[in-house]
Amino acid sequence: MRRQIVLGALLVFGALSLTVAALQQPPAPSAAGLEVEKLTDNLYVLKALTNGGGGNTSVFITANGVTVVDTKNPGWGQPLLEKIKTITNNPVTMIINTHTHGDHVSGNVEFPATVDVVSHENTKANMAAMRPPSFTAPPAGGPAPNIFAAHQGHNLPKRTFKDKLTIGAGADRIDLYYFGPAHTNGDAMVFFPSARVLHMADVFANKGLPGMDANNGGTGIGYAATLTKAANWADSANVEKIVNGHNAATTTRAELREFISYIQDFVKAVQDGKKAGKSVDETASAWKTPAKYAGYEAAPVPVRVRANVDLIYKETK
Numbered sequence: 389m390r391r392q393i394v395l396g397a398l399l400v401f402g403a404l405s406l407t408v409a410a411l412q413q414p415p416a417p418s419a420a421g422l423e424v425e426k427l428t429d430n431l432y433v434l435k436a437l438t439n440g441g442g443g444n445t446s447v448f449i450t451a452n453g454v455t456v457v458d459t460k461n462p463g464w465g466q467p468l469l470e471k472i473k474t475i476t477n478n479p480v481t482m483i484i485n486t487h488t489h490g491d492h493v494s495g496n497v498e499f500p501a502t503v504d505v506v507s508h509e510n511t512k513a514n515m516a517a518m519r520p521p522s523f524t525a526p527p528a529g530g531p532a533p534n535i536f537a538a539h540q541g542h543n544l545p546k547r548t549f550k551d552k553l554t555i556g557a558g559a560d561r562i563d564l565y566y567f568g569p570a571h572t573n574g575d576a577m578v579f580f581p582s583a584r585v586l587h588m589a590d591v592f593a594n595k596g597l598p599g600m601d602a603n604n605g606g607t608g609i610g611y612a613a614t615l616t617k618a619a620n621w622a623d624s625a626n627v628e629k630i631v632n633g634h635n636a637a638t639t640t641r642a643e644l645r646e647f648i649s650y651i652q653d654f655v656k657a658v659q660d661g662k663k664a665g666k667s668v669d670e671t672a673s674a675w676k677t678p679a680k681y682a683g684y685e686a687a688p689v690p691v692r693v694r695a696n697v698d699l700i701y702k703e704t705k
């Protein structure tokens with residue numbers, strides 16, 4: 389009897405700890421945890437249904453193979469490969485990494501070594517180091533280990549570019565652009581001309597305050613100017629849809645222009661705070677999203693606001 393009670397208590401306690409763990413940790417990576425959005429017959433976006441999956445992944449099917457843009461958090465490489473098999477029988481032949489952050493590159497280590505890996509030249513250098521972003525709180529238990537160091541450099545970038553790189557031709561063509569530093573100093577924008585889709589990743593992650601990563605060459609005061617170059621180019625190329633780093637849906641060029649003015653307003657408010665002699669903390673806690681930005685996150689994560697304010701203070705002479 390007593391033993392049964394103890395056993396029962398242990399079971400209840402076990403179930404409780406499982407529940408607590410489930411609340412604290414995102415669900416294990418699985419193909420079932422990925423949602424497929426079809427943009428055209430040969431271009432798809434694979435999104436993690438829950439927080440913890442990582443950035444959006446574009447999947448572009450060409451005659452010779454499949455190109456994957458960004459590979460999400462650790463553990464999501466195999467689920468991505470599994471999910472891609474439900475879309476096409478063509479093998480994955482190329483990964484393009486938009487920038488160095490762990491939620492966009494970590495799945496690389498689960499792809500075969502035969503895959504070509506392409507990034508901006510600064511992103512290749514950043515990925516060798518995998519410095520944590522400046523705008524997120526360090527995880528409990530210390531910074532995540534360098535996933536590429538732990539995998540003998542498996543699927544670090546093999547091919548890089550500086551300003552522009554064209555891969556393939558005709559319907560299979562992909563154009564990579566670098567318009568300058570913003571989220572990091574190696575933000576590649578990936579254009580699929582046949583679909584008129586531009587994968588911008590975390591330079592325009594969602595309708596909210598972007599990370600301005602001081603640890604990886606990002607900028608606050610130059611952010612809007614880089615985005616304006618991209619937006620002017622997108623107008624000339626008649627881009628129809630933008631794949632954002634973390635947004636649930638694609639966005640438009642009009643939404644990109646609105647995002648640029650949101651960033652300009654943020655930077656101006658921060659610089660005004662500095663001019664008025666306010667401390668970084670005072671300026672960070674005073675900032676809130678102006679009401680005219682409908683659909684934007686009302687209160688960005690404080691650690692991100694503070695890190696961005698700190699960078700803009702340092703950049704403003």
Ligand SMILES: [Zn+2]
Pocket residue numbers: 487489492571590599
């Ligand atoms: Zn990022």
